[in-house]
Amino acid sequence: MKSLTIALNTFREAIRDRILYSLLVFALAMIGGSVILSKISVGGEAKIIKDLGLAAIGLVGMLIAVFIGVGLVHKEIERRTLYTIITKPIRRADFVLGKFLGLALTLAVNVAVMGAALLLLASAMEARLTWELLLPVTLIFIKLMVVTAIAVLFSTFSTPTLSAIFTLALVVVGSLAEDLKLFAATFGGPVLQTVVVALYLVLPNLASLDVGSAVVHGRPVPAAAAGLAAGYGFAYVAAILAGAVWIFQYRDFQ
Amino acid sequence: MVAIQTENLTKDYRAGFWRRRVRVLHDLNLEVQAGEVFGFLGPNGAGKTTTLKLLTGLIHPTTGSATVLGEPAGSVRVKARIGFLPENPSFYDYLTGAEYLDYCGALVGLPRVLRRERVRALLEQVGLSGRGALQLRKYSKGMLQRIGLAQALLNEPAIIFLDEPMSGLDPIGRKEVRDLILRLREQGRTVFFSTHIIPDVEVVCDRVGIILGGRLAAVGRVEELLASPLEQIEVTASGLSPEAAEALAARSVVPPVRGGYRILVAVKGEEGLGEILRAVLHAGGRVHSVIPHRRTLEEVFLDRIREEKR
Numbered sequence: 001m002k003s004l005t006i007a008l009n010t011f012r013e014a015i016r017d018r019i020l021y022s023l024l025v026f027a028l029a030m031i032g033g034s035v036i037l038s039k040i041s042v043g044g045e046a047k048i049i050k051d052l053g054l055a056a057i058g059l060v061g062m063l064i065a066v067f068i069g070v071g072l073v074h075k076e077i078e079r080r081t082l083y084t085i086i087t088k089p090i091r092r093a094d095f096v097l098g099k100f101l102g103l104a105l106t107l108a109v110n111v112a113v114m115g116a117a118l119l120l121l122a123s124a125m126e127a128r129l130t131w132e133l134l135l136p137v138t139l140i141f142i143k144l145m146v147v148t149a150i151a152v153l154f155s156t157f158s159t160p161t162l163s164a165i166f167t168l169a170l171v172v173v174g175s176l177a178e179d180l181k182l183f184a185a186t187f188g189g190p191v192l193q194t195v196v197v198a199l200y201l202v203l204p205n206l207a208s209l210d211v212g213s214a215v216v217h218g219r220p221v222p223a224a225a226a227g228l229a230a231g232y233g234f235a236y237v238a239a240i241l242a243g244a245v246w247i248f249q250y251r252d253f254q
Numbered sequence: 255m256v257a258i259q260t261e262n263l264t265k266d267y268r269a270g271f272w273r274r275r276v277r278v279l280h281d282l283n284l285e286v287q288a289g290e291v292f293g294f295l296g297p298n299g300a301g302k303t304t305t306l307k308l309l310t311g312l313i314h315p316t317t318g319s320a321t322v323l324g325e326p327a328g329s330v331r332v333k334a335r336i337g338f339l340p341e342n343p344s345f346y347d348y349l350t351g352a353e354y355l356d357y358c359g360a361l362v363g364l365p366r367v368l369r370r371e372r373v374r375a376l377l378e379q380v381g382l383s384g385r386g387a388l389q390l391r392k393y394s395k396g397m398l399q400r401i402g403l404a405q406a407l408l409n410e411p412a413i414i415f416l417d418e419p420m421s422g423l424d425p426i427g428r429k430e431v432r433d434l435i436l437r438l439r440e441q442g443r444t445v446f447f448s449t450h451i452i453p454d455v456e457v458v459c460d461r462v463g464i465i466l467g468g469r470l471a472a473v474g475r476v477e478e479l480l481a482s483p484l485e486q487i488e489v490t491a492s493g494l495s496p497e498a499a500e501a502l503a504a505r506s507v508v509p510p511v512r513g514g515y516r517i518l519v520a521v522k523g524e525e526g527l528g529e530i531l532r533a534v535l536h537a538g539g540r541v542h543s544v545i546p547h548r549r550t551l552e553e554v555f556l557d558r559i560r561e562e563k564r
Binding site: 002005006009012013016017079080081083084085086087088089090091250252253254 | 342
C-alpha cells in the first residue's frame with residue numbers, strides 16, 4: 001500500500017519533468033515521419049511504418065527506463081530527499097518497489113500513448129484494425145520492465161553514470177544472449193560451453209521479448225512462446241528487484 | 255519511562271580510496287526519559303548527526319544497539335511514533351508545500367479525509383499559511399526548515415528528533431523553533447535535538463549531552479553542568495573607610511579592584527555574599543551592584559574541548 005503511494009509520487013515527478021515530453025514528442029515524430037519514408041519506398045508501406053514505429057517505442061521506452069531509472073534511488077540519496085521519507089513508517093523494500101512501480105507506470109502510460117499512435121496510423125494505412133501490433137507492444141513493455149528493474153538495482157548502490165553504462169551493457173549483451181549460446185555451441189569446448197550457459201541463464205534474455213519483426217512480416221508467433229517470454233520477463237524483474245531490495249536494506253545513508 | 259536508550263552504540267564509516275575504517279562514534283551510552291527535552295551539543299563533526307541517523311534507522315550501528323520506545327531503532331513500529339527533521343533538509347522541489355505534506359501524511363498512514371485539515375493546521379502552526387500552494391523549489395531556506403518541522407509533526411509523534419533545527423534561521427525563526435520545542439514538551443512529547451548553538455540549549459533543555467570527537471564528554475541537567483566551584487558573585491561597594499575597605503578586600507576571592515571611591519570584590523556562594531553585604535552596610539557603605547558570575551554552558555563546552563585536545 002505504501003509502495004503504491006511512493007509509486008504515485010514517482011509518477012508525478014516524471015510527468016512534471018519536461019524531458020519526458022521531449023522524448024514522447026520525439027517518438028511521435030518518428031512514428032509520424034515513417035509515413036514519409038513509406039511513401040518513397042516501393043511496396044510494403046505499412047510494414048515500414050510498423051517496423052519503424054515499434055523501433056521508436058522500444059528506443060524511447062529504453063531511454064526513459066535507463067535515464068530515469070538510474071537516478072531513481074541514487075538521486076534521492078544524493079539530494080537527501082530520502083531522509084524524511086525513509087524515516088516514515090515504511091519498510092525500505094516499500095521504497096524500492098514504489099520507485100520501480102512509479103517508473104513502470106510512467107512507462108506504461110508512454111508506451112500506451114505511442115502504441116495507440118502507431119496502431120491508429122498503421123490501421124489507417126491498411127484500412128483495417130492492425131490489432132496484431134498489440135502483442136509486440138506488450139512485450140516491449142515487459143522488456144522495458146526488465147531494463148527498469150536492472151537500472152533500479154544499479155541505482156541502489158552506484159552513481160547514475162556508472163549505472164547507465166552497466167545497464168546499457170547488460171541490455172546489449174542480453175539482446176545477444178541467443179547468439180552467445182549459439183556461438184559456444186558451435187565453436188567452444190566443454191569449459192567455454194559451461195561458462196556461456198551459466199551466462200545465458202544469468203543475463204536478461206531480451207531477444208525472446210522481441211517479436212516485432214516476426215509480427216510485421218506476418219510470421220506466426222505461438223501463444224505459448226509469447227506467454228513463456230512474458231513469464232520469463234516477469235520472473236526476471238522479480239529476481240532483480242529482490243536483489244535491489246536486499247542491497248538497499250543494508251545500505252547506510254550517510 | 256525510557257524513551258531513548260543506547261548501549262555501546264558505535265559507528266565506523268569507510269573513507270577514502272582504500273575504504274579505511276574511521277570510527278565516528280565511540281561506545282555511546284545514553285538514556286533519555288519520556289517527556290524530556292534533550293539537547294545534544296557538540297561542534298561540527300563530533301558525531302551528532304551520526305547519532306541521530308542511528309536513532310532514526312538511516313544507518314546501521316557497527317556494534318552496540320539503539321532502542322527507541324522499547325523497540326529497535328529504525329523499525330516500522332518505532333518510525334510510526336517518531337518525527338525527524340534532518341539537518342539542512344531537502345525535499346522534492348517539484349511538489350508544492352501542501353502536496354509534500356499530503357504525501358508524507360499518506361506515508362504515515364493518515365486517511366485522506368484527515369490529511370487536508372492536518373496539513374492546513376500544520377502549515378499554520380509553522381507560519382506557512384498561504385504558502386502551501388507554492389512549489390518547494392521557490393521556498394527560502396527558512397521556509398524549507400518550517401516545512402521540515404511540519405512533516406516531522408504530521409503523525410503527532412511521541413519523540414521528535416531534530417538535527418540542528420535552528421540552523422539557517424533568523425533570530426525570529428530561532429525563537430519560534432524554541433517556542434515550538436517548549437510547546438512540544440508541554441504536550442508531553444520527548445524532544446531530542448542536536449545543536450552547536452549553546453544559548454538555544456540553555457533556554458529549552460531539561461538535560462544536555464556534550465559530544466566531542468565521537469565520544470560523550472558530559473551529560474547532565476543544564477543546572478548541573480552550569481554549576482561549578484568557580485561560581486562567583488561580584489559586589490561593588492562605595493563610601494567605605496580605608497580600614498573597612500581593607501577588611502572587605504581581605505574577604506575577596508580574587509584581587510579586589512579599586513577605582514576612586516569604589517571597590518569591587520568577589521565572593522563564593524551565597525553565604526559569602528551575606529557576610530559581605532552585612533559588612534558593607536555595617537561600615538556605612540553603599541552597595542552598587544551584585545553580579546552573580548555563573549559559568550555558562552559555553553565555558554563548560556569550551557573547557558571540555560580544551561581537555562579533549564590535551
